[in-house]
Amino acid sequence: MKKKIILISGMVALLVAILAIALWPKSSDQSAKDGKLTIVASTNVYAELAKTVAGDHAHVSAIITKQSVSPEDYEPTNDVAKKVSKADIAFGNGLGYDAWLNKLAKSSKKTQLLLVSDLLNKDSKSNPHLWNDPANMVNAAQKLANELSKKDPEHKADYQKNAAAYKEKLQPVTDKIAELKAKTADKNVFETESVYEYMLKDLDMKLVGDDFAEAIAEDSDPTPAALKEVQNALTEHKVAFVVQNTQTTGGDVAKLVKLAKQENIPVVNVTETSPDNTSYVDWKLSELNQIEKAIA
Structure with missing residues (x-):
């Protein structure tokens, strides 16, 4: 009888351990593992900007990396939706150019949506092709640096320095x-x-x-x-x-x-x-x- 009780107790302990492992909060993305921010950009152009400003303090990736894919006609997959939902920041153009990013970001309680059109205070009638003015890109880099400084004040000096470096890069x-x-x-x-x-x-x-x-x-x-x-x-x-x-x-x-x-x-x-x-x-x-x- 004693052996049965010990056996049952052991099995219960094992089940509890298995259940605890199964329910243990998993790292949803790389940032949870190393403390770095995760930024998902709508296009490679904005990913390049974000990488320069964030430096080594964030994982930056782009959804659209091929010229053959039109951001205006793009339909995100489930994997893309999950990627955006796990990101700290979704970084896009706005003005309808990458409207799908807005929807994905707003469906996540974690993801902060940053649109260049909003950062530059563009109205709805503005031409959406903002990147064709290098001044827009430089201003967007500075605005992004300011947002990252709020989110990660420990590295504020780096973000501000990197934004200045981006301006030099576009010189x-x-x-x-x-x-x-x-x-x-x-x-x-x-x-x-x-x-x-x-x-x-x-x-x-x-x-x-x-x-x-x-x-x-x-x-x-x-x-x-x-x-x-x-x-x-x-x-x-x-x-x-x-x-x-x-x-x-x-x-x-x-x-x-x-x-x-x-x-x-x-x-x-x-x-x-x-x-x-x-x-x-x-x-x-x-x-x-x-x-x-x-x-x-």
Whole structure:
């Protein structure tokens, strides 16, 4: 009888131990293991920014890392939803560009949603392609540093130092813009879609065919009047060059690009998302170098 009691007691102790292990809180992510923050960015562009600012004090990853994937059309998987729900910060663009990140972050009690559009106090009517203005990126880096300093005050000095380093990192782009501005100021330019507007305004250029570009950006058909306006500007050589978003195709766009080439008007090719394995600085400089050749 005594042996049975000892055996039963042993089995109970074993079951309690197994149950305790099963119910023991598991580390939901890497940050729980080493104390570092976890930041999940919507795109590789913002992941690069966050990595620079956070330095060694956070695990940073991007949901979208391929140029072939459109953030506006992206549909997150269950694994992505879990990843965002376990993150300390979800870092995105806002203004509808990566709306799926908003939904995922807001469904988690843990995740803080930081949108560049909010950090920069942009209103709902603002052009969503914020990264095409390096000043926006520099300001976003500083704002992110401020938020990280609140969340992790122990490393505030590092975050502030890293934000300043990010500004220096982007200096080649701002220098190139300043160099080109002397040649591009007040010149007319047409963009097939309103994705490069911030950069063109940084160059002090005047946009032609806004109605056409906005229609393409909104996936709607440009009006005959909007199309005619651009055609006239091209045939009358009223634009210095055309900016084409190569990730957007369509009959009207193709016709205008073809017309520009027929009229010997330079075409500058840009992309809405960063080329694979390409830094922000290299990406923007490659586009600006095309503009430099176009106005030579």
